[in-house]
Amino acid sequence: MKHLLYCACIFLFLLQGCSNAPMISGTLDMTEGQEWKPMVYLVQPEGFGALGQSFTGKLLDSSKVDSNGHFQFGQQMKIKDTVLFEVVVQKEGERYSNRLENENPETDNYFPLIWAPGEQIVMKAAINRFQASATVENPSSANAAFMQLRDIKKNAFVQYQESLGQQEGDEQLLEREKAHHTYQSSLMQFADTIQQLFPALMAIRWVSPEGNYERIPEFLVGQNQKWKTKNPEHPWVKELAASADKNKLPILIGDQIPNLQFPMKDGSKSTLNALIGGEKLFLLDVWASWCAPCRLENRNVLVPLWEKYHKDGFQILAYGLESSQQAWENAIDKDGAYRWLHASHVEGDQNPLMDSLRIKTIPANFLLDANGMVLAKNLHGDELIEFVDDYMARH
The missing domain is CATH 3.40.30.10 (Glutaredoxin)
Incomplete structure (x- = not known):
């Protein structure tokens, strides 16, 4: 009896180890997807500077969306560590699978996910509102944080757009800048309070996808100080530290101004x-x-x-x-x-x-x-x- 039980356990272990279960799968609503390719791409940003940036992420896999809207990314990959992926969709005619849009959270074409070895992530989204509508079933705390961050970004952007509608002309430049800072502040507050590295780094990038922190260098320096304390050896934290070099940023509040x-x-x-x-x-x-x-x-x-x-x-x-x-x-x-x-x-x-x-x-x-x-x-x-x-x- 013990021998049979032992054999059964070995068989179950081998069966699990050889599982072909997809690492990431999901269903897309294609109702309004006429201008979109029926394809989903799995992209890996290989550093903080590549996070949320077009043409920099490494394409790992692609999946055709079937007639039921289903897609999946093959078998579990041989990745030993927890990793951040970007799940991406593209419009018809787009040549590059790793092109990421950062113009409007309602229509941006990618969503970040944290995947751990052995994990099976199931998601849903509308292809024409991919980032805005993406959800993860039974999400990890990190993926739940990404959805929270996305909602903060989306709501703040709506308010920002409403403000811009009332502010036109060169004379209104400062009012437009103030509205933009209000939008950024929602993301900065998230980054300041979250205790998970990858969602915080995503928030930092979404604060300024173009990497312009001239008006908010104190935020960048504060994030650097926070994560150098918590994760000093992480390579992405070291990248953050390089971008937050005070000698390359505008004079900070609390600094002594040079005697020019x-x-x-x-x-x-x-x-x-x-x-x-x-x-x-x-x-x-x-x-x-x-x-x-x-x-x-x-x-x-x-x-x-x-x-x-x-x-x-x-x-x-x-x-x-x-x-x-x-x-x-x-x-x-x-x-x-x-x-x-x-x-x-x-x-x-x-x-x-x-x-x-x-x-x-x-x-x-x-x-x-x-x-x-x-x-x-x-x-x-x-x-x-x-x-x-x-x-x-x-x-």
């Missing part, structure tokens, strides 16, 4: 520390005569703030990205900005200030204390007014 030398409008030269002097609050404003939102901010925000607080220790240094001395001076006079300090190398976009602060986008500003420490930055409109009001009231 400025060519002043009156022809003199002065260092930033000398200009700050004993002022309570110092605003370094980076603007241009050709920048419509900058000009509006001059007239509607900076003039009233300067008039209200200058006598109490509030000063502004406006650095102009100018190539024309005359256009620069005309804008200063027309906006009433002659009240405060002005400097420019008159070298256009490529100038020592932008290089030193490692910024490329304007309007930009830095609010500094009496010692040149960055208290806040890139505040505009009501947010800038509220900050200055509060700071001056407390000091």
Whole structure:
């Protein structure tokens, strides 16, 4: 009897070990799929930089969608570790199976999944709304986190699109940027709170698929600090650390700003520390005569703030990205900005200030204390007014 039981166990073990059960399978709703290929692709990003990026992931497998909408990725692969895959669909005519869309969460064409050796993942989705509709049966905690992240992204994007519909023209650039930051903030909050590496890394990439963290370098640095502590040897964490190098990012809140030398409008030269002097609050404003939102901010925000607080220790240094001395001076006079300090190398976009602060986008500003420490930055409109009001009231 014991011998028969032993043989039965051996047989069951061999049967399981030779299982042809698919590692990932699923069903697609093809009702609105006329423009989509009846194919599903299994793509593996081989690093943090490739995560969610077109043409960089490695194609591992493909599966034709049958008449019932079913697809599957063959037998269990010989992969020893837990791995992140991207399950991808493509439109008819697309040449590349690893092209990923990051334009609209409602129609983006891929979904990330965590697969562990021996696991059998079953998913469902509508092919024309693949990322938005993808679900996993009895998901692991990591795959549940991906679905949660996807829903956060989708809902935040809807609100973002609604905001954009009310903001057109160059004058509304700052309002559009604020709406975009609100969208990003939902994803950043998820990354800050989640304790699972891969969902956090996906959130970081979705915050800026193009890899532009100029306006939010503090977020990137914070994520690097978090994951260097939790998973210091993971190769993707090391990639994150390289992208979060503070020497390559804009000056951070809490940093000491460099004591730069400025060519002043009156022809003199002065260092930033000398200009700050004993002022309570110092605003370094980076603007241009050709920048419509900058000009509006001059007239509607900076003039009233300067008039209200200058006598109490509030000063502004406006650095102009100018190539024309005359256009620069005309804008200063027309906006009433002659009240405060002005400097420019008159070298256009490529100038020592932008290089030193490692910024490329304007309007930009830095609010500094009496010692040149960055208290806040890139505040505009009501947010800038509220900050200055509060700071001056407390000091």
